[in-house]
Amino acid sequence: xxxxxxSGGGLVKPGGSLRLSCAASGFTFSTYSMxxxxxxxxxGLEWVSSISTSSTYIxxxxxxxxxxxxxxxxxxxxLFLQMSSLRAEDTAVYYCARVFRVETAPIxxxxxxxxxxxxx
Amino acid sequence: DxxxxxxxxxxxxxxxxxxxxxCRASQSISNYLNWYQQKPGKAPKVLIYxxxxxxxxxxxxxxxxxxxxxxxxxxxxxxxxxxxxxYCQQTYSTSVTFGGGTKVEMK
Numbered sequence: 001x002x003x004x005x006x007s008g009g010g011l012v013k014p015g016g017s018l019r020l021s022c023a024a025s026g027f028t029f030s031t032y033s034m035x036x037x038x039x040x041x042x043x044g045l046e047w048v049s050s051i052s053t054s055s056t057y058i059x060x061x062x063x064x065x066x067x068x069x070x071x072x073x074x075x076x077x078x079l080f081l082q083m084s085s086l087r088a089e090d091t092a093v094y095y096c097a098r099v100f101r102v103e104t105a106p107i108x109x110x111x112x113x114x115x116x117x118x119x120x
Numbered sequence: 121d122x123x124x125x126x127x128x129x130x131x132x133x134x135x136x137x138x139x140x141x142x143c144r145a146s147q148s149i150s151n152y153l154n155w156y157q158q159k160p161g162k163a164p165k166v167l168i169y170x171x172x173x174x175x176x177x178x179x180x181x182x183x184x185x186x187x188x189x190x191x192x193x194x195x196x197x198x199x200x201x202x203x204x205x206x207y208c209q210q211t212y213s214t215s216v217t218f219g220g221g222t223k224v225e226m227k
Contacts, residue, residue: 045158045209046218050214062121062215104153104154106209107154108166108175110165111163
């Protein structure tokens with residue numbers, strides 16, 4: 001069974017940093033691209049970042065570029081999101097998500113999400 | 121970035137109704153369009169990928185169509201478990217974007 005379990009969320013002050021982790025199991029992690037997607041309270045979905053299987057291709061939303069860093073450790077079946085210079089508008093549930101291996105790259109599995117709250 | 125505009129933003133419908141949700145891209149995205157359903161407190165679930173391909177395990181009452189800039193998600197006969205929020209997503213660009221969502225509520 002595919003499982004994605006996020007951790008690392010919590011309350012952080014504006015300007016602070018946080019590192020999210022996602023532990024993957026039930027599939028060959030190294031052969032799937034991965035995404036982070038977030039959802040602010042009561043709002044819609046916002047794609048945050050993508051990383052290819054070998055970390056060769058990495059992309060970010062403009063809203064987080066220069067502040068967030070996505071990475072992965074295929075040996076440990078783990079995905080990470082290092083977040084710095086956090087702002088109130090970064091408050092959201094952050095989902096770790098697996099990309100289905102078809103051309104249009106939909107997300108076929110999501111974690112349960114971890115809540116990040118940026119507030120003084 | 122490619123903007124994805126969904127309409128309507130919400131709708132009221134009854135069990136058995138045919139429901140249609142539209143998604144328009146700000147530029148052509150070929151068929152790089154996916155549809156998701158999200159229920160409160162849960163992660164989204166993919167329904168349709170590549171504009172019209174039904175994800176495994178998704179009921180056949182869900183269908184998708186379109187290409188280029190205009191896309192449609194149709195629920196042929198709304199069931200009680202279908203009340204949820206639906207999102208389109210374009211993956212044509214490396215900067216992925218979602219539509220704003222359509223909330224389907226019970227009339």
